[in-house]
Amino acid sequence: MKTLAIGWDRTVLELKMYFREKEAVFFSFAFPIIMLAMFAMIFSDSFGQGDAADAGVNAARFFLPGMVAAGVMLTSFQSMALSVAVERDDGTLKRLRATPMPPVSYFLGKVGLVAITSLAQFLLLIAVARFAFGVQLPSDAGRWVSFVWVFLLGVASGTVLGIAYSSLATSSRSVGAIVIAPALILQFISGVYFAFTDLPDWLKQVASLFPLKWIAQGMRSVFFPDSWQTQEMAGTWEHGRTALVIAAWAVAGLLICARTFRWTKRGTT
Amino acid sequence: METPIHVSGLRKAYRTRAAVDGIDLDIHSGEVFALLGPNGAGKTTTVEILEGFRERDAGEVSVLGEDPRTAGLRWRDRLGIVLQSSTGLDIVTPREALATTAKVYSRARDVDEVIAAVGLSDKADDRIGKLSGGQRRRVDVALGIVGSPELLFLDEPTTGFDPQARRDFWELIQSLAGSGTTILLTTHYLDEAEHLADRVGVIAAGRMLALDTPANLGGRASSRATVTWEDEAGTRHTERTSTPTQLVAQLAARHGGEVPKLTVTRPSLEDTYLSLIAPHLDTPTEDLKLEEVTA
Numbered sequence: 001m002k003t004l005a006i007g008w009d010r011t012v013l014e015l016k017m018y019f020r021e022k023e024a025v026f027f028s029f030a031f032p033i034i035m036l037a038m039f040a041m042i043f044s045d046s047f048g049q050g051d052a053a054d055a056g057v058n059a060a061r062f063f064l065p066g067m068v069a070a071g072v073m074l075t076s077f078q079s080m081a082l083s084v085a086v087e088r089d090d091g092t093l094k095r096l097r098a099t100p101m102p103p104v105s106y107f108l109g110k111v112g113l114v115a116i117t118s119l120a121q122f123l124l125l126i127a128v129a130r131f132a133f134g135v136q137l138p139s140d141a142g143r144w145v146s147f148v149w150v151f152l153l154g155v156a157s158g159t160v161l162g163i164a165y166s167s168l169a170t171s172s173r174s175v176g177a178i179v180i181a182p183a184l185i186l187q188f189i190s191g192v193y194f195a196f197t198d199l200p201d202w203l204k205q206v207a208s209l210f211p212l213k214w215i216a217q218g219m220r221s222v223f224f225p226d227s228w229q230t231q232e233m234a235g236t237w238e239h240g241r242t243a244l245v246i247a248a249w250a251v252a253g254l255l256i257c258a259r260t261f262r263w264t265k266r267g268t269t
Numbered sequence: 270m271e272t273p274i275h276v277s278g279l280r281k282a283y284r285t286r287a288a289v290d291g292i293d294l295d296i297h298s299g300e301v302f303a304l305l306g307p308n309g310a311g312k313t314t315t316v317e318i319l320e321g322f323r324e325r326d327a328g329e330v331s332v333l334g335e336d337p338r339t340a341g342l343r344w345r346d347r348l349g350i351v352l353q354s355s356t357g358l359d360i361v362t363p364r365e366a367l368a369t370t371a372k373v374y375s376r377a378r379d380v381d382e383v384i385a386a387v388g389l390s391d392k393a394d395d396r397i398g399k400l401s402g403g404q405r406r407r408v409d410v411a412l413g414i415v416g417s418p419e420l421l422f423l424d425e426p427t428t429g430f431d432p433q434a435r436r437d438f439w440e441l442i443q444s445l446a447g448s449g450t451t452i453l454l455t456t457h458y459l460d461e462a463e464h465l466a467d468r469v470g471v472i473a474a475g476r477m478l479a480l481d482t483p484a485n486l487g488g489r490a491s492s493r494a495t496v497t498w499e500d501e502a503g504t505r506h507t508e509r510t511s512t513p514t515q516l517v518a519q520l521a522a523r524h525g526g527e528v529p530k531l532t533v534t535r536p537s538l539e540d541t542y543l544s545l546i547a548p549h550l551d552t553p554t555e556d557l558k559l560e561e562v563t564a
Contacts (some may be wrong), residue, residue: 012366
């Protein structure tokens with residue numbers, strides 16, 4: 001009980017700190033929303049006619065699944081990897097370890113932060129898509145069920161993988177390059193900014209190893225017309241495989257965390 | 270009464286270099302103990318072993334009756350730890366940081382009362398990043414004492430303070446000691462140790478070179494005093510003696526009253542400390558380097 005109460009207290013503190021850190025708010029929270037708005041305006045003409053227009057897909061609807069997927073990755077993986085690495089480097093983790101705080105409460109605080117920021121970000125994204133760009137949102141329950149499990153699995157795997165990945169950064173100075181560069185590349189090859197179909201096959205295979213591609217694909221199954229699944233690599237939405245790959249990454253991330261998580265900097269024990 | 274800290278035969282090596290090479294130490298309940306020593310002497314390693322942050326290679330360690338290696342959260346509930354540097358709280362306020370820290374302790378003090386005790390009532394709602402170095406260190410101490418610890422670790426608490434801030438800080442530590450908290454302090458400043466500590470331990474090269482009250486450290490109280498004066502011709506005389514009073518009386522008789530430019534000095538804590546650690550320094554001191562240059 002006390003562990004949960006402290007976890008919630010940490011969530012509140014984490015949220016305060018998150019929204020006071022202007023860079024974090026911009027680069028992980030607002031970024032996908034801004035990108036969606038920009039893409040929707042820049043590419044509005046290309047979606048005015050043809051197949052897309054016939055299927056009711058405008059530019060904003062076309063980019064929405066990718067931006068939702070990118071948002072999941074930024075608010076979970078990227079913000080966890082950055083914050084935990086910085087907290088380890090500046091001694092925050094050591095200071096917390098010096099108190100009788102249950103370690104689980106720390107992680108609950110992080111989970112609470114990610115859950116609330118990613119949900120808020122998603123709600124803003126679809127609000128912008130719906131009200132600024134007139135995107136038709138899915139109305140049947142089945143699609144929202146798909147959304148819920150893809151979103152939850154995506155956020156869970158991103159969170160544990162971010163915490164696991166934080167151990168690779170040896171100082172807070174290197175953390176930006178170590179976290180942001182791979183995250184950016186992954187976004188480009190996973191069909192977040194470009195249509196996944198435009199990528200060469202070998203790059204698609206590489207992207208398929210990582211969870212972001214599957215989160216993006218899952219989100220396309222939520223927001224795209226059903227007839228578009230023929231464009232996917234397998235010609236279907238592949239819900240089963242999507243769930244399996246993301247869940248496998250989540251479990252792997254959890255195991256890596258359990259084995260490698262440190263409260264102090266490397267070389268100090 | 271229980272001994273808050275008991276250490277015997279403590280050893281810790283990094284690869285082949287012994288950082289702590291057989292240290293024995295007992296700190297009594299309610300005592301303020303200062304650990305002195307040059308950089309790399311083994312102070313931080315020793316303290317971090319006691320705090321449960323580092324593993325030891327050999328030796329017996331008991332802190333508040335438990336082995337820090339295996340002690341759990343219930344043990345941490347009775348400790349206060351002020352680390353050497355703590356950052357990462359820049360974007361919260363002292364009140365926020367203390368309120369969330371207080372929640373994890375079973376016997377937490379009132380947050381406002383702690384803020385007042387460290388003299389931060391005016392700054393309680395400012396971002397910690399905007400505070401001065403001395404004020405931030407007060408936040409660190411506040412975080413260390415909010416759980417009403419029985420034992421408080423203070424690692425170089427006043428490094429980088431201006432003299433007034435250091436004086437204020439000393440008063441804060443003395444008031445804590447007055448309320449019965451056992452305090453283990455590490456410091457570079459000899460005046461700080463002399464001012465605050467009941468006993469002082471000097472560590473160099475991983476060993477405890479001396480352990481005593483500040484006044485008696487290294488046989489200071491009983492060591493010979495240096496008496497200097499000038500004779501009628503203006504020539505300066507220096508004599509080291511174990512009976513300075515007798516010498517001064519003789520001089521006074523010889524001069525028929527006032528002895529010109531008389532001084533009587535005993536080694537300061539700093540003199541004693543420097544002569545203790547001198548054989549253990551890898552690099553020559555500044556003075557020696559200067560002599561080499563001028564020679």
